[in-house]
Amino acid sequence: MRTALAAVMGGALLILVSAWSGSGTVAERRTVAEHAATVDGPFAGFVEPGFPFIVSSVDAGKLGAAFPERNLAVRCVLLMLGNDTHACFDTDLLRIAAVWRGELISLTTMAQVSYGDALNKNNAVPRVLGKLMLATGVYPGWMGAEPDYRDPRPTGAYAPEIGRGPIAESLGRWNGLNVVGKEAVLSYIVSGTEMHEQVASVSASGQVGVSRTFQTGSVARALTLVVGEVSTGVASEVTGVGAVVFQGAARDTVTGVGVTGAPAGARLQVDSNRFITLRIPAGAPASRFRVVAWRGRTSDRGAVAAMMKQPVEMARYEAGGPSHWPGTVPTRGSLSPDSADYVIDRVALPMPNPWRRNVRIADIDFFRDGRAAMVTYDGDVWIASGIDRGLQKLQWKRFASGLYEPLNVQIVRDTVYVFGREGIVRLLDVDGDGEADRYENFSNLTIQTSESREFPLGMSAKPGGGFFVSMGGALDNGEKTSPAIAPGFRAGSAHSGTVQEISADGRSIRTFASGLREPNIGLDPRSGLLAASDQQGNFVPSTPVFLLDDGGFYGVTPTAHSDAPRAARPPVLWIPHEVDPSGAGEVWTTGTKLGFEGDALVHLSYAKPGPFRVFLDSTRSGVQGAVVALPGYYRTPTLKGRQHPLDGQLYLAGFRIWGSNAKDVASLVRLRRTARPNTLPVAVHAGQQGILVRFASALDAKAALDRSRYQLQSWGYVRSSRYGSGHFKHDSSAGHDRHPLDAHLSADGRTLLLVVPQMRPVMQMQLDYDLRSRQGTPLKNSLYLTVHSVDSLNLDAAGFAKLDWRASARRAESSPNAAAPVAAASAALGARVFQRSGCGGCHSTDGTTAGKTGPTLKGLYGSRVTLSKRPTPRLADDAYLRESILDPSREQVQGYEPFMPSFRGVLSDAEVSALVLYIKSLGARTAR
Helix, strand or coil: CCCCCCCCCCCCCCCCCCCCCCCCCCHHHHHHHHHHHHCCCCCCCCCCCCCEEEEEECCCEEEECCCCCEEEEEEEEEEECCCCEEEEEECCCCCEEEEEEEEEECCHHHHHHHHHCCCCCCCCCCEEEEEEEEEECCCCCEEEECCCCCCCCCCCCCCCCCCCCCCCCCCEEEEEEECCEEEEEEEEEEEEEEEEEEEEEEEECCCEEEEEEEEEEECCCCCEEEEECCCCCEEEECCCCCCEEEEECCCCCEEEEEEEECCCCCCCEECCCCCEEEEEECCCCEEEEEEEEEEHHHHCEEEEEHCCCCCCCCCCCCCCCCCCCCCCEEEECCCCCCCCEEEEEEEEECCCCCCCCCCEEEEEECCCCCEEEECCCCEEEEEECCCCCCCCCEEEEECCCCCCCCEEEEEEEEEEEECCEEEEEEEEEECCCCCEEEEEEECCCCCCCCCCCEEEEEEEECCCCCEEEEECEEECCCCCCCCCEEEEECCCCCCCCCCCCCCCCCCCCCEECCCCCEEEECCCCCCCCEECCCCCCEEEECCCEEEEECCCCCCHHHHCCCCCCCCCCCCCCCCCCCCCCEEEEEEEEECCCCCCCCCCCEEEEEEEEEEEEEEEEEEECEEEEEEEEEECCCCCCEEEECCCCHHHHCCEEECCCCCCCCCCCCEEEEEECCCCCCCCCCEEEEEEEEEEECCCEEEEHHCCCCHHHHHEEEEECCCCCEEEECCCCCCCCEEEEEEECCCEEECCCCEEEEEEECCCCCCEEEEEEEEECCCCEEEEEEEEEEEEECCCCCCHHHHCCCCCCHHHHHHHHHHCCCCCCCCCCHHHHHHHHHCCCHHHHCCCCCCCCCCCCCCCCCEECCCEECCCCCCCEEEEEEHHHHHHCCHHHCCCCCCCCCCCCCCEEEHHHHHHHHHHHHHHHHCCCCCC
């Protein structure tokens, strides 16, 4: 039980299974039935037949002595070439990393491995499964006149790391690709020369090779194309249009290369019986030519000449191509009755669909006309129309596919941009058929390594052009591809745990903020304020909400990317782990349609799904804040959200993969403000005299002035390298300080003043209130505040000009509020604590382990637990369970990561005892 009794691990992601509410046409239903009859399981395969590419990381190393030992492409366009042949084009190094026949790859990235198994997190870097035909090493695929077979990119924190971002633009730049039916035409620039390339399989005389057809601009500087590297070459031959490298003592294996249509002066060459290259001289005119490569028995080498005789052709990519996903998928949403001030409507997702595609919505944005673009974690983009009040005539159109674990979509001037592991991709519909034909690289300057938790978490468009993007930290879990550098962290890239600013042309990047763990961001286009959440974990004591400053450092040492000591900027507010264990998106809303009386910030929680209204409180020393949960029960994690430009309501998307209290796998919902009176606060301020809370509705005075209806407590956290933090009083002992208060109500009944004696700065305050409006509507909720400064509140402006607040403070001190009742320890209380504290997000109570980051609690008591730092197992008795709850980082269960926060001071002694009793009630084993 040593990992996360109530913690949710850092990368907050989410998968979806949802009923198809639309009836569909007969043809559409028949298509679904036909697919269901031919493919096992609820979804077709992750790799879609007939579509020419997906982007993934691919490891083609250690596949035989003839090929490079190290050959990882972090950003690989995986091309389906026909003839059971596949190729990996490395967009960072502009090289064909590998060509092979047979099986594709092990589909083990996080999205791939969880595609049909929602909670499967056993991810790894995908490996080539087929038989290699051709490969190159970790160096650019195109070079100058004098080749240098070394990686020219600067090293990162971990020198052997291959993921170092793209090569310098002076050497080359990836422009993207064009889709034409089953073909993909690659586009890039090398040393100022524009290149288009189409890779295909080619067969002759029973042999299969690979062809690369190039359309080049004029060549300003001499270029060298590295066709392949043969590590075991023993001899070579070069003719005018062909080259071979022999392998084996008997020279019975050969790699052959031929070229057709190359510009005058171009020549094939073999360096050191190893590197097969094509040299193109400076001044060569624009041309179209083909390079063919093949590997096999020397006796079959004549097949290369036959392959070269085929015409040098390239798909006509300029005008788009045929549709892959004709038609739309109709669905019908469901509306909630207007029974409260805020209700949740469900927007039915396109499941099932004719392509039997999983639809795990990760983010949403809107076109000016109200249509929505939604990106899925599995690399698809859907366009939804018919989003109106009733949600009864939704139409879903597939727009794009093949992207690499995208978590962000933004629409800028009605153009769709997606941010995934390949960078920011601009999607263009060239021929107007409703599908993207051009997958254009807007910017791939974010440095992405193969670390699975280095997520492309956030993206916000800047009003003047360009974007802010946030990168997750390289958390120490999953497949280990770089060494640990601090508790909870691996080396990762220079961009891990940072927010990067990308210029309006996408050609430059700079670090805007650093020292973050798993940041999600949101930009207010009016004020320019950039908000960010983070997630509790190592160096992050609880969930924070930040307003980021240019150059700011936010406390996570491993992602500072600097040895110089720096003071951490404080958050606007902290949110207790029990309330939000895993912060997600930040959404800025405008106008009054959501009942916020103007522009507002909404914070989203993943693990305990739902939105929170953030109140910003400016003081002389900076900005502090408060937060209150918006009403509603969310069955699916809320990862990202956006306000609709027409109806003004809040649309929330998410899917489940990490531990969460959510029950559904994925969904899209609408938080809708009804005509019923608003029960929420609209402003919160803390200062010298206490706390001012202004409500949307007038309060019942009798209830508002009754001090027994309030409970106010505060505590602090300790920021350290340990996972999370306990709760500590002002005197540093474990627990919470309780505060007396006196209540006052303004003449209009909307502003509440709670006078608090001896107000002082504190990391966390919790105000529980149980009130009612003048109309009798219950107003029961909790406010969570962070108080950095206790400036004097303007009581005159708030409606309390004649109040002697010092006398009120003395009254509060002389008759403090009654202490909260303490329930006796019992298994029933322990079950409630287990649920309230989110323990079920990481631990099951029924013996299952699927989707859980900690061991099951069923049968734990009385068992022998193998710990990572103990030579012998330990008995799971009362003392062990209490220690696991209060000091979880002391020891860890073998095979689990130390990702559980301390509950010291969070739970009372009675609650800890009750939790132990509950675990005992789940079954005990007799120790031997």
